[in-house]
Amino acid sequence: MPSASATLTALTRDAWQSLEAAHLERADALTSGHRARSSRGERHAIEDFLFEYYNAKPRHLRRWHPGAGVGLVDARERSTQRWHGERDGVTALDVEAFRAARGDTVDYVRRLLAATAGRRPLLGCFGMHEWAMVYRSDDAERRHGLPLRLGGAGTDAAVEANPLVCTHFDAFRFFTADAVPRNAHALTRDGQVGMDQPGCLHATMDLYKWCLKLGPAVPGDLLLDCFELALDVRRVDMQASPYDVSSYGLAAIPVETPEGKSEYAARQRAFTRRAAPLRERLIEVCDAVLA
Numbered sequence: 001m002p003s004a005s006a007t008l009t010a011l012t013r014d015a016w017q018s019l020e021a022a023h024l025e026r027a028d029a030l031t032s033g034h035r036a037r038s039s040r041g042e043r044h045a046i047e048d049f050l051f052e053y054y055n056a057k058p059r060h061l062r063r064w065h066p067g068a069g070v071g072l073v074d075a076r077e078r079s080t081q082r083w084h085g086e087r088d089g090v091t092a093l094d095v096e097a098f099r100a101a102r103g104d105t106v107d108y109v110r111r112l113l114a115a116t117a118g119r120r121p122l123l124g125c126f127g128m129h130e131w132a133m134v135y136r137s138d139d140a141e142r143r144h145g146l147p148l149r150l151g152g153a154g155t156d157a158a159v160e161a162n163p164l165v166c167t168h169f170d171a172f173r174f175f176t177a178d179a180v181p182r183n184a185h186a187l188t189r190d191g192q193v194g195m196d197q198p199g200c201l202h203a204t205m206d207l208y209k210w211c212l213k214l215g216p217a218v219p220g221d222l223l224l225d226c227f228e229l230a231l232d233v234r235r236v237d238m239q240a241s242p243y244d245v246s247s248y249g250l251a252a253i254p255v256e257t258p259e260g261k262s263e264y265a266a267r268q269r270a271f272t273r274r275a276a277p278l279r280e281r282l283i284e285v286c287d288a289v290l291a
Contacts, residue, residue, distance in 0.1 A: 030061065122167065127240035129166045134242055163184065201236065
């Protein structure tokens with residue numbers, strides 16, 4: 001581990017303990033609903049997605065890290081954490097050790113985020129990816145235990161009346177077999193860096209995934225900002241879906257109508273603006289590790 005005084009911004013014990021306490025309080029508030037439902041054996045088809053799909057639990061959100069390049073004074077109890085070390089009384093992420101272990105992942109995340117940030121947002125998909133996931137399917141094949149707002153025939157008709165222009169592979173891979181050839185792009189995992197764009201709701205939600213992949217290099221506030229954004233995006237994603245979400249107190253965004261399309265595009269613009277600085281901060285995290 002390099003000399004702490006030469007490379008790190010050091011936080012006093014009082015300062016970092018205050019930041020950690022605030023982080024724990026915010027994380028617990030953001031996950032309170034999920035934790036309460038879990039204790040009762042209940043499931044929320046919208047909000048629980050962030051814990052199930054991204055394979056993360058509330059305890060992962062509670063783990064506070066100051067991020068790469070920031071050291072903690074008098075924090076020897078934290079020096080035993082993976083990829084951490086202590087020198088001159090300052091505990092910090094050993095960036096060289098982390099880069100040796102996770103450098104390929106960090107490089108990929110950096111390339112994907114930078115490519116996404118460099119493209120103009122596309123606002124013409126109108127959330128039809130969720131509709132394509134149930135196109136010409138039966139109840140047993142559907143991913144969420146919610147009724148279809150327009151029924152099966154109405155949902156299929158909406159897909160056939162609207163172009164599919166999805167650019168995000170991790171949405172496209174759940175399209176039904178009949179929906180796949182209807183999409184304007186034949187998406188692949190290998191081509192993701194060349195296709196993701198900042199107007200995509202799923203690319204925005206994935207900022208939370210990249211925080212999880214970058215682990216202790218990510219400051220705690222950035223992790224929670226990305227999670228909170230992903231939660232807000234997920235609600236809109238399902239409001240614009242073919243599912244009836246009224247049981248959760250949410251109004252539909254009827255993207256099969258001109259009014260619904262206009263509302264969805266406005267939500268996309270707002271999420272794009274909100275995501276941009278978070279994406280840039282994650283790029284800076286990657287640069288700090290790869291430098």
